[in-house]
Amino acid sequence: MPSIKFLAALVALLTLGLQGAAAASLETAVAAYHTLPREYRLDGIVEAVNRTTVSAQTQGQVQEIYYDVDDFVEKNALIARLKDTEHRARVSQAAADLKSATARLQQAKDEHERVSGLYRKKNVSDSAMDKATADLASAQAAFESATARLEQAQEQLAYTEIRAPYSGIVTHRHVELGEIASPGSPVMSGISLDELRVKVDVPQSIIPAIRQRDSEGVPGARVRVYLPGDGVIETGNITVFPYADLGSNTFKVRIELPTQPGDKLRALFPGMFVKTGFIVGDKSELTVPRRAVVHRSEVTGVYVVGTEGRVSFRQVRLGRTLPDAYAILSGLTAGERVALDPIAAGVTLKEQVLARMEEVGEGGHD
Incomplete structure (x- = not known):
């Protein structure tokens, strides 16, 4: 009859064999060094x-306000209207003055043409011809002045309709109904979300690397903007200010984002911090x-698969996040294999621990 120790050892060997096969079936990848861009x-x-x-x-009294804070405004949309009674009266007066000047100009032209005909026939004096020419020039000047006054009055009338210079969102409303607006007084403030950029204070130590150019004079520096939700935009469209801040010795750098925002940029708003x-x-x-x-509560780690199929959970310290990988600062060495399916690796690890406990327990009883 086989002894109990022999049967226990046989069961342990069979269990280890099954666990080894399970570990061997895990999909793994090798931790390895790669040459990556150095980022600041x-x-x-x-x-x-x-x-x-x-x-x-x-100048005019605020008669109507069409938008308020957080409203979206289309380009050239009417955002406010000033009372225009006085301006319309000025336009009517300027139009009447232009009609009078037009009539006087036509009369001066007719008179100049009549006197010119008589002058050619030697029937009028030189002084009469000079007077007709001067009257024509004066009438022409009066006509042009009346035309300019009408254009100015029409322009002032158009100013009573305040329109949006671009499509955007209202951030502040500075006037109320009934207030008197004067030239230069603010009416509304707004921003456009169609064109965004990122402003960064950069230490002077890396400014030479950012300003580097290739043999053709094209800026060669690249920068990545990390968006909320793991989105990344890489661009070379940057502007370096030509002076440093006196207090911090940093240079301001502007990073232009794409002018046609996609889904990645919909979560960006002015004033937000980004990496x-x-x-x-x-x-x-x-x-x-x-x-x-894998993240287990406050612990970050990987399941390492050893050469004999042993699975162990190893805590690691992560570096930067790459598009499809993590940089590892500590906890792993090059050449070690990690499981790509943490759930399956966790099940295998649990089975190995239970088998070891059973082996130790049965080894203590004869």
Whole structure:
């Protein structure tokens, strides 16, 4: 009869064999070093390219206001109207003056033509011809002056309708109904979400790398903007201010975002903080696929599959996030294999722990 120890050992061997087969079936990847762009991470602030305070260009009482804070306004939409009674009266007066000047100009032309005919026949004196010419010039000047006054009156009348210079959102309303608006007094402020950019304060130590240009004089620096929700935009459309701040010795850098926003940019609003990464060279970093990393409460780790099929949970410290991988700062070494399915690896690890406990328990009883 086989002894109990022999049967227990046989069961343990069979269990370990099954667990080894289960571990061997896990899909794994090798932690390896890769040459990646070296990034200098900085916080940036999103701002709107178009930020405007629309002001009144003529004087008048605020008669109508069509929009309020947080309303969306289309380009050239009427946002407010001033009382225009006085301006319309000025237009009517200027139009009447223009009619009078037109009639006088026509009379002066007719008189000049009549006197010219007589002058050619030597029937009038030189002084009469000079007077007709001067009257014609005076009538022409009066006509042009009346035309200018009418255009000015019409322009002032048009100023009573205050319109949006671009499509955007109202951020402030500076007037109320019944107030008297004067030229230059603010009416509404607004921003456009169609064109956004990011402003960053950059230390002077990396400004030379950002300003570098290739052999053709084209700026070669690249920068990544990390958007909410793991979105990333990489661009080279940057502007470096030609002076440093006296207090912090940092340069302001503007990063232009795409002018046609897609789904990635819909979550961006002026005033938000975003992470930016200025690419200033290359470096070698240890990486693992993103799906191999698992978060357990406050612990971040990976399941490491050993050479004998043993699965162990290893805590790691993550570096930067890449499109499909994580950089590993500590906890792993190059060449180790990590499970790509943490759930299956966790089940295998649990089975191995239970088998070890059973082996130890049965080994203590004869």
